[in-house]
Amino acid sequence: xxxxxKNSKQLSNTEQDKLWGGRFSESTDxxxxxxxxxxxxxxxxxxxDIAGSKAHAKMLNKVGILTDNELSEIEAGLDKIIxxxxxxxxxxxxxxxxxxxxxEARLTDKIGITGKKLHTGRxxxxxxxxxxRLWLREQIDLVCGEITRLQKGLLDIxxxxxxxxxxxxxxxxxxxxxxxxHHMLAWYEMLVRDHERMQDCRKRVNIMPLGAAAxxxxxxxxxxxxxxxxxxFECPSNNSLDSVSDRDFAxxxxxxxxxxxxxxxxxxxxxxxxxxxxxxxIDLPDRFCTGSSIMPQKKNPDVPELVRGKTGRxxxxxLSLLTLMKSQPLAYNKDNQEDKEPLFDTVDTLLGSLRAxxxxxxxxxxxxxxxxxxxxxxxxxxxxxxxxxxxxxMPFRDAHEVVGKxxxxxxxxxxxxxxxxxxxxxxxxxxxxxxxxxxxxxxxSVAARDHIGGTAPNQIxxxxxxxxxxxxQLQ
Ligand code: ARG
Numbered sequence: 273x274x275x276x277x278k279n280s281k282q283l284s285n286t287e288q289d290k291l292w293g294g295r296f297s298e299s300t301d302x303x304x305x306x307x308x309x310x311x312x313x314x315x316x317x318x319x320x321d322i323a324g325s326k327a328h329a330k331m332l333n334k335v336g337i338l339t340d341n342e343l344s345e346i347e348a349g350l351d352k353i354i355x356x357x358x359x360x361x362x363x364x365x366x367x368x369x370x371x372x373x374x375x376e377a378r379l380t381d382k383i384g385i386t387g388k389k390l391h392t393g394r395x396x397x398x399x400x401x402x403x404x405r406l407w408l409r410e411q412i413d414l415v416c417g418e419i420t421r422l423q424k425g426l427l428d429i430x431x432x433x434x435x436x437x438x439x440x441x442x443x444x445x446x447x448x449x450x451x452x453x454h455h456m457l458a459w460y461e462m463l464v465r466d467h468e469r470m471q472d473c474r475k476r477v478n479i480m481p482l483g484a485a486a487x488x489x490x491x492x493x494x495x496x497x498x499x500x501x502x503x504x505f506e507c508p509s510n511n512s513l514d515s516v517s518d519r520d521f522a523x524x525x526x527x528x529x530x531x532x533x534x535x536x537x538x539x540x541x542x543x544x545x546x547x548x549x550x551x552x553x554i555d556l557p558d559r560f561c562t563g564s565s566i567m568p569q570k571k572n573p574d575v576p577e578l579v580r581g582k583t584g585r586x587x588x589x590x591l592s593l594l595t596l597m598k599s600q601p602l603a604y605n606k607d608n609q610e611d612k613e614p615l616f617d618t619v620d621t622l623l624g625s626l627r628a629x630x631x632x633x634x635x636x637x638x639x640x641x642x643x644x645x646x647x648x649x650x651x652x653x654x655x656x657x658x659x660x661x662x663x664x665x666m667p668f669r670d671a672h673e674v675v676g677k678x679x680x681x682x683x684x685x686x687x688x689x690x691x692x693x694x695x696x697x698x699x700x701x702x703x704x705x706x707x708x709x710x711x712x713x714x715x716x717s718v719a720a721r722d723h724i725g726g727t728a729p730n731q732i733x734x735x736x737x738x739x740x741x742x743x744x745q746l747q
Contacts, residue, residue, distance in 0.1 A: 291373050310609050311364050314371040316616065318357050320406040321371050321399070322350050324482060327502040328394055335493050337393070342386045349383040350375075370609075371403070372396045393492035394485055397516040397604040401481035404611070406503065408525060411619045412474045418626035419467045419532070423460055424746045425633040427736050430456040434732040437714045438553060438643035439652055446650025449714045452638055453732035460739065462535045469528040477521045480505035484512035487603035517603040519593060519611045526590045526615065529622045533583040536625050540576035543636075547573045551646070555637040560628070575632055579625045586621055589614035647714050648688055651679045656711045656720065657689055664703040674701045 290296070300308075326347060333343040353375055356362040368374045373396070380387030433452035440450035480503060483489065483496040489512045496508035509515040546553040556573055564570035592614040596607055654675050661671035678700045682689060689697075690712040697704045710716045722728040740747045 290367070291377060305369075306366055308369065308606070309366045310370045310612065311366055311368065311374055313612050313616065314400075314403075314609075315357075315364055315374070316612075317371050317403045317407050318375065319354065320403045320410075321375055322354055323406060323503065324399060324402045325375070325390060326350055327499050328482060329390055330502060331495055331499040332389075332392060332492075334498055335495055337492060338389060342389060345383045345386045346379070346390055349379045349387060352382060353378055370396065370400075372399050393490040393494050394482065395487075395516075397486050398481045398484040398512075400608075401484070401516050402503075404519075404522065404615070405477050405479070405481065405505075408477050408522065408615070408619075409474060409504075411623070412470050412477065412525070414623060415529075415532075415619075415626065416467055416470050418623060418630055419463050419470070420743070420745050421630040422626060422633060423463050423467075423739075425630060426456045426460040426463070427739055427746055428634060429453070429636070430460065430732055431736045433638055434736070435715075435718075435729040436638055436640050436643065437647050437718060439647040439650060440727070446646070446652050448655055448727075449647045449652045449717045450727040451718050451729055451732055452643065453729065453736070454727040457732060457735055459535070459539055462538075463532075466528070466532045466535060469531065470525075473521070473524045473528050475506070476524065478504075478506045479515075480508045481515035483508055484515040487513055487516055513603040517600065517605070517608070519597055519608060522611055522615050523590070523593045523597065526586065526593055526618045529618050530583075530586050530590050532622060533579075533586045533625065536629060537580045537583040539629065540580035543576040544573050544580070547571075552642045553639055553646070555639065556632065557635040557637075560632045560635075575628050579628060582621050582625055586618050589618045644714065648690075651682060651689060653689055653712045653714070653717045654679055656717045657708070659720075660708055660711045661701060661703060666701070666703065 290300070329338060329343055329346045332338040333340065338346070353362065356378075362374075362378070364374055365377070368377050376387065376391060379390065430453035433456065436452035437449050438452055438455065439446040440448050440455075480496065480500040482499055482503075483494050500506070500508045543554070543556065545551050547556055556571075556575075558571070560573075560575045561571045562574045564572065593611060596610050596614075600607055657678065658668065658671040658675045661674060662668050666674070678689060678692070678697065681687075681696070681700070682692065687696075690709065694704070694706060694708070697708060711720070718727050718729065720728070722730055724731065
C-alpha cells in the first residue's frame with residue numbers, strides 16, 4: 273500500500289468530524305489539514321471568541337431565534353468550556369481547524385443539538401474579525417497602561433534631576449549644556465504622542481463586524497446595535513464586505529507600535545552609551561543587566577540592547593501585515609488567517625519592552641559629577657558667549673565669528689571658555705567685561721533658557737507639575 277493510500281484510509285475516520293464536511297466526498301489530506309489549521313495560535317482568542325458567542329446568542333434570543341432555555345443552555349455550556357480551557361481540560365483538535373470550530377464542536381458535545389443553533393446568522397469570517405478586535409482593544413488598554421507607568425517614572429526622575437547638568441548633543445558632539453530633567457521630559461513627550469496614537473487607533477478597532485456573516489450579511493432579523501452594545505463596541509460596522517476583509521486596524525496598531533519601538537530604541541541607544549565607560553553618566557540596577565562568561569569585569573546593559581534589537585521584529589510584523597493585505601480582493605480570503613501571528617508577536621514584544629522600561633527607569637542612578645565634567649568639555653557655553661555679545665549690541669554673525677576665534681584659542685591652549693582670564697577673552701572683543709563669567713557657567717547657561725520648552729530647571733519643574741495635574745495616574 274502506498275503512503276498516500278495509507279493516509280487517506282486513516283483520514284476517512286475524521287471525515288464526519290468536519291463541521292463543514294457536508295459537500296465533501298474525501299477527507300482532507302493530513303498535511304493540508306495541519307497546514308491550514310490555525311488552532312495552535314488562535315486558541316489564544318478563546319475568551320474573546322466565547323464573549324462574542326454569548327453576545328450573539330443573547331441577541332438571537334432577543335429577536336426570537338433562540339428560546340430562553342436554549343440561551344441558558346448555550347451560556348452554561350460556554351461557561352463550562354472557559355473553565356475547561358483554564359483548567360487544562362480542553363483537548364484542542366487540529367482537525368477542527370480553528371478556535372471557532374473547536375469551541376462550537378465542544379459545545380455541541382456538551383449540550384447536544386442546541387449547540388448547533390449558535391452559528392445561526394453568523395460566519396467564522398465575521399467571528400474572527402470580531403474576536404481580533406475584542407482582543408486588540410484589551411491589548412491597547414494594557415499598552416496604554418504600561419506607557420503611563422513608564423511616563424510616571426520619567427516624570428519622577430525629571431523632577432528629581434531638574435537641575436542636574438549634562439551635555440546636550442547634536443551630531444553626537446557636545447552642543448550646549450542641558451538638564452537631565454529636560455532630557456527625561458523629551459522621552460516623556462514622545463510617549464505622550466505614542467499614547468495618543470494608541471487611543472486614536474482604539475477608536476477604529478472598537479467597531480463591530482459581527483452580523484456581516486460570511487460577507488453579505490444575513491437573512492435573519494438580527495439586531496446588530498444590541499450585540500454591539502453587549503460587547504462594548506462603539507457601533508456596528510457599516511459595510512459587511514469591508515468588515516470581514518480589512519485588517520487595516522491591525523496594520524494601524526502595528527504602525528503605532530513600530531513608532532513606540534522606534535522611540536524605545538532611541539532611549540536604548542542612549543542608555544547603552546551612557547552606561548559605557550567612555551560616558552559613564554548613569555548606572556543601571558544590576559538586576560537589569562548581565563555579566564560576561566569570560567570577562568569578569570563586564571556588566572552589560574542587556575535590557576536596552578534587547579529592546580533596541582526587538583524593534584526589528586515589530587517593523588517586520590508591520591511589513592508582513594501590509595504585504596498580507598496588499599491586493600486582496602473583497603471580501604474574506606484565507607490569507608487573513610496569517611494576520612494573527614505578527615499581531616500577537618507585536619503585542620508581546622511591545623508589552624514586554626514597555627514593561628522592562630517601566631520597571632527599570634525609576635531605578636537608574638545618575639552620576640552627576642561625570643555628567644557635569646563632560647558638559648565642561650567641548651565649549652558647551654559658546655552659544656552663551658555669542659548671546660552675551662549680542663546683548664552688548666554686536667550683530668549675531670559677528671558674535672559667532674568672535675566666539676569661533678575664542679574657541680580656536682581654547683583648543684590650542686586646552687582651556688574652556690570659562691577657564692580663560694578676562695584679558696584672554698578681551699583679545700577677541702573689547703566689549704567683554706567681568707560679567708561674562710556668569711553666562712559662561714553651566715548653571716547660568718541652563719537657567720537662561722527659561723521659556724516654555726527650554727532647559728531651565730524652572731521650566732522642567734513646571735512641565736512636570738502640569739503633566740501630573742493632567743492625569744492622576746502620573747502622580
Ligand atoms: N481561521 C480563520 C482566520 O483566522 C477564521 C475564518 C475562516 N473562515 C473561512 N471561511 N475559512 O481567518
